[in-house]
Amino acid sequence: MSHRLDFVTTHATEFVDLTDRIRDEVRRAGLRNGRVHMQSLHTTLGLAINENEPLLLHDFESLLDRLAPAGAGYEHDDFARRFEVPLDEPANGHAHCRQLLLSAFATLMVEEGDLVLGRWQSMFAVELDGPRQRQVALQLDGEFARSDEQVSLEALVELELARQLMVDPEPVASPMRRLVGLRPKLVQLTAGIGPRSDPLRAAELAAAVELLHNATLIHDDYVDESTHRRGRPTVAAAEGPERAIAVGDYYFAKATRLIAQIGNGGVTSALAEALEAVCASQIDDVAMRGSYPGDRDSYMRVIRGKTASLFAAACESGALLSGAAPDVVDALGRFGVLLGTAFQMADDMVDFSPSSGKPVGLDIRQRVLSLPLIYAAEDRVVGPEVRRLLAGALGDAEVGRVAELVTASGALPRVRQEAKGLIDAAVRELDAVELDGLRPALAGLALSAVDRIS
Amino acid sequence: MSVQLLDRELDRLEGLWSDGLSETYGSYLDAVGHFDPEMQPKLALAAALIEAGVRLQGLGGRAAPPTTLLIGDLCLARGSRLLADNAPLAVQVAFARAIETASSAAAAGQPAPALRQLLRQSLGATR
Numbered sequence: 001m002s003h004r005l006d007f008v009t010t011h012a013t014e015f016v017d018l019t020d021r022i023r024d025e026v027r028r029a030g031l032r033n034g035r036v037h038m039q040s041l042h043t044t045l046g047l048a049i050n051e052n053e054p055l056l057l058h059d060f061e062s063l064l065d066r067l068a069p070a071g072a073g074y075e076h077d078d079f080a081r082r083f084e085v086p087l088d089e090p091a092n093g094h095a096h097c098r099q100l101l102l103s104a105f106a107t108l109m110v111e112e113g114d115l116v117l118g119r120w121q122s123m124f125a126v127e128l129d130g131p132r133q134r135q136v137a138l139q140l141d142g143e144f145a146r147s148d149e150q151v152s153l154e155a156l157v158e159l160e161l162a163r164q165l166m167v168d169p170e171p172v173a174s175p176m177r178r179l180v181g182l183r184p185k186l187v188q189l190t191a192g193i194g195p196r197s198d199p200l201r202a203a204e205l206a207a208a209v210e211l212l213h214n215a216t217l218i219h220d221d222y223v224d225e226s227t228h229r230r231g232r233p234t235v236a237a238a239e240g241p242e243r244a245i246a247v248g249d250y251y252f253a254k255a256t257r258l259i260a261q262i263g264n265g266g267v268t269s270a271l272a273e274a275l276e277a278v279c280a281s282q283i284d285d286v287a288m289r290g291s292y293p294g295d296r297d298s299y300m301r302v303i304r305g306k307t308a309s310l311f312a313a314a315c316e317s318g319a320l321l322s323g324a325a326p327d328v329v330d331a332l333g334r335f336g337v338l339l340g341t342a343f344q345m346a347d348d349m350v351d352f353s354p355s356s357g358k359p360v361g362l363d364i365r366q367r368v369l370s371l372p373l374i375y376a377a378e379d380r381v382v383g384p385e386v387r388r389l390l391a392g393a394l395g396d397a398e399v400g401r402v403a404e405l406v407t408a409s410g411a412l413p414r415v416r417q418e419a420k421g422l423i424d425a426a427v428r429e430l431d432a433v434e435l436d437g438l439r440p441a442l443a444g445l446a447l448s449a450v451d452r453i454s
Numbered sequence: 455m456s457v458q459l460l461d462r463e464l465d466r467l468e469g470l471w472s473d474g475l476s477e478t479y480g481s482y483l484d485a486v487g488h489f490d491p492e493m494q495p496k497l498a499l500a501a502a503l504i505e506a507g508v509r510l511q512g513l514g515g516r517a518a519p520p521t522t523l524l525i526g527d528l529c530l531a532r533g534s535r536l537l538a539d540n541a542p543l544a545v546q547v548a549f550a551r552a553i554e555t556a557s558s559a560a561a562a563g564q565p566a567p568a569l570r571q572l573l574r575q576s577l578g579a580t581r
Contacts, residue, residue, distance in 0.1 A: 171561040219527055223520040241517035246561035249513055249530070250554055256534050257550030260543055272531070272538035279528040282464065286521060348527070 001029050003138040004041075009130035012288065013064065015048075015057045016125040018136065022108065023115050025138060027427070027443040030449075031110050034142010038106045041137055044095035044129035046102025052122040069096040078139070097128035102126055109141060113440030145441040153188045156199060160207040166256070171243070176214055182343065183310060185445060189316040190332055194322030194438050202219045205262055205321055209314050212255035216278055218248035223286065224366050254390040255386065266320040274313030283304025285369055290392055293373040302369055303344040309339030331433045335442070338426035345371050345419040349412055351401055361399040364390075371418075373402070375411035382409045404427045419450045456495070463499055463532060467525070478502040481535055481570065485577045496540045501573045503533035505548065513557060514566035548579035 004020055022036055040047055050060070071077075074093020079085045108123060109116040119122075125136055165173045184206030191202030220226075221234035222244045228234060234245035252275075260268050285302045288294045315336035319329045348370045352365040363370050367390075377386045382405040389398050389405075406412065427443045435442070464471055479502040485493040486501075507529030512518040518526060530553075532569050537546050552572035 036563045077491075169558045172558055215475060216527075219523060223524060242512070242515075245469060245511050245513055245517055245523065247555045249508070249511065249557035250561060252530065253553035253557065256538075257547050257554070260546040260550065263543060264522055268534075268538040272535035276528070276531040276535050279524065279531040282519075283466065283524045283528060305570070391548070407536075 001031075001140045001144075003140070005136045005138060006133070006182060007125070008133050009127040009134075012130050013061050013126040015052075015060065015132050016134075017052050017122050018125055019052075019115070019117070019122045022123055022138070022445055026110055026115060026140065028111065028204075028447050029140050030113075030145035030440045030444045031140050032143045032145050032437060032440050034110050034140065034144075036108045036110060036115070037139045038108075038123070039137045039139070041098075041135045042103040042129075044092060044099055044130075045103065045104075045132075045134055045136075046099045046126040046128060047106040047136070048102055048124045048126055049106065049108075049117075049122060051120040052124075060126075064098045066103070067101060068094045070094045074117075090129065091298065092129045098128045099209050099450050102128075110140075110240065113145070113443060145437065145444070153199060153203070155183065156203040157184045157188060157206040157210070160203040161210060164207055164211065164254070165399045168250075168254070172247045176211065176251060176353075181213065182212060182445065182449060183213055183314040186311065186314040186336065186339075189438055189441055189445065190315050190318030190324070191322045191330075193319050194324035194436055196321070196323035198322075201262060201321060202318060205256060205267065205317060208258035208262075209310075209317070211251045211258070211273065212275060214311060215248045215251035215255060216282075218244050218251070219397050220282065223282070224368060226305060226366065236251075248320060261433050262321070264321055267317040270313045270316045270320065271444075274309040276340075277309035281309075289367045289370060292320060292367045293370060294373070295378075296374055299369055299371055299374055300341070303341055307344040308337045308340030311343065312336030315339075328433045328435065331429050335426045335429040335446070336428065339423045339446050339449055342419040342422035342426065344424070346450045348372055349415055349419075352406055361403040362398050364402050365394055368396075371415050372406050372411040375414055376402075376406040376409040379409040379411065380396040382406075416450075423447060423450055459495060459499070463496075463503075465538065467503075467529065467532070470529070473476070474507050475502055476492075478580065479507050482577065485574045488578075493540050496536050497545070497577060500533040500536035500549075501537070501577060503529045504553070505569055505573060507533060508553070508556065508569055514560040542580075544579040545576060546575035549573065552576050 003025055005018060007016055007018075009016060012103060021087055021349065022038070026036060030201070038047055041110060071091070072094065074091075074097070075081070076093035076096060077091040079089060106123065127134065187206040187209050188199075188202050191205065217229065218235050222236035222241045223230060226234050227237040234244070234249050256272070259271050262268075281302050281304070285306060288298055288302065312333045313336070315332035316329050319332050348363065349372060351370060352360060354360055358384075364373065371385070377383050377390070379386070386402055386405050389402050392398065394402075423446050426446050430439050430442060460471070467475075479498055482501040483494070484497040486497045489497055507526040510518055510526030510529060511523050517523070537549055541549070552569065552575075555572060556566050556569050
């Protein structure tokens with residue numbers, strides 16, 4: 001598996017710590033045991049493993065400067081003696097010589113889905129002739145986490161969903177034909193952990209969870225007056241609220257029946273409790289719109305119920321179905337809460353991304369709960385204008401201006417950082433329990449939840 | 455029904471109790487006599503919440519305004535959770551099928567069956 005790491009340097013000499021990004025690549029790829037090979041794609045960019053301590057990095061920089069000082073009469077810089085020299089060729093003989101002292105290659109070992117690094121070791125790309133746009137090539141090899149099995153598991157849940165919809169009356173079934181989302185994948189993965197793993201029953205449960213989730217979305221779209229979801233008209237917009245209520249109820253009932261028929265009381269209770277939390281939080285969400293955009297504590301409380309509870313129940317119910325130990329079920333529940341919260345934060349950020357395919361500012365227009373908006377409204381500089389605009393009618397101009405202010409406020413990097421921190425915390429929840437080798441796959445899925453804001 | 459049970463299960467829905475839910479609950483009591491005494495109020499309340507929820511949503515009629523729909527959804531979810539925690543599997547399945555019947559009729563624009571009758575029959579389901 002090959003990949004490229006792109007980054008921009010800002011100084012002539014600079015130590016860029018790539019450790020977290022490489023660790024993310026390992027998780028995303030689901031590499032369990034093996035190696036990550038890295039190669040600098042430049043002649044003035046080296047690779048090195050050492051300690052990320054600012055004063056030490058300054059020592060390294062001084063050392064390189066002493067060993068190969070800039071402007072010390074390098075023949076490479078005598079352009080009159082060279083052929084076909086580009087007009088923008090820099091005098092960088094010192095940078096090439098410095099690179100010779102480093103290495104253009106590095107290999108890191110991977111065990112149990114994580115990099116094998118000593119406590120103080122970090123993996124650096126060493127810029128020797130910056131600032132520049134840089135690229136490091138990555139190849140991962142070794143034992144990957146059940147990649148073929150994952151593909152067939154996804155196919156299984158899609159087949160099960162198709163089978164369930166095939167027997168439904170057309171008036172209710174037609175709006176439900178959608179792509180399978182993250183929640184069923186969590187069910188399927190966690191259902192592989194315990195001693196009673198059964199892919200067919202896991203697919204039935206995963207399909208039921210997806211139907212339950214979609215049922216709640218159909219009612220949400222009516223409440224939020226949303227006209228489109230995932231690029232398609234909502235049931236409420238296309239066929240009216242009466243139909244939306246009926247279709248939502250039908251799949252709520254069908255999903256609860258399918259879950260009950262699986263015959264595991266723990267699974268049924270976990271999902272019923274989550275559904276109740278979703279509905280209660282939706283009421284809180286709408287109530288908060290009176291004081292829009294609200295505050296962080298209220299936001300966290302609402303999304304804990306509205307989004308994170310079903311993620312947690314998806315993880316718990318899969319594990320319960322497989323007969324996993326109680327400490328594993330609990331750890332997966334905590335993993336699901338953190339993942340669901342990060343997922344919602346990432347979803348909020350999509351509203352400010354012109355490349356998302358969704359109109360920018362749709363959440364603002366619909367006064368949907370949004371953490372970037374909360375942070376921007378609390379910002380000392382842009383906050384007063386954001387609050388003033390949100391207090392009035394929101395036409396195109398106002399929505400556009402609010403989106404500009406949010407982008408300028410620094411709220412988006414703050415939310416991005418917070419979401420990534422939650423993903424890290426979620427993955428740490430998996431460290432203390434035995435997951436039958438599924439940790440890398442779960443970690444990879446967690447990372448994919450916030451990939452869209454990277 | 456015990457005050458503690460009501461306190462917990464009517465959280466956020468207290469207003470409904472005096473607004474007809476009490477009578478709806480009463481109408482299911484004679485259909486739950488064959489269950490353990492401890493289960494009877496929970497199952498009657500589950501049925502009453504589901505009936506009230508569907509009524510609030512306006513299923514099969516004019517759609518409820520969004521905030522009322524959400525209260526109806528919460529009634530359905532809480533009734534469903536009460537069933538999940540207390541009802542035999544056959545009753546859980548029968549309740550779900552009753553709602554499927556009512557909602558598919560509504561989606562097709564057909565006359566809705568009498569939900570109370572369906573739910574009372576569901577409480578007697580054994581398989």
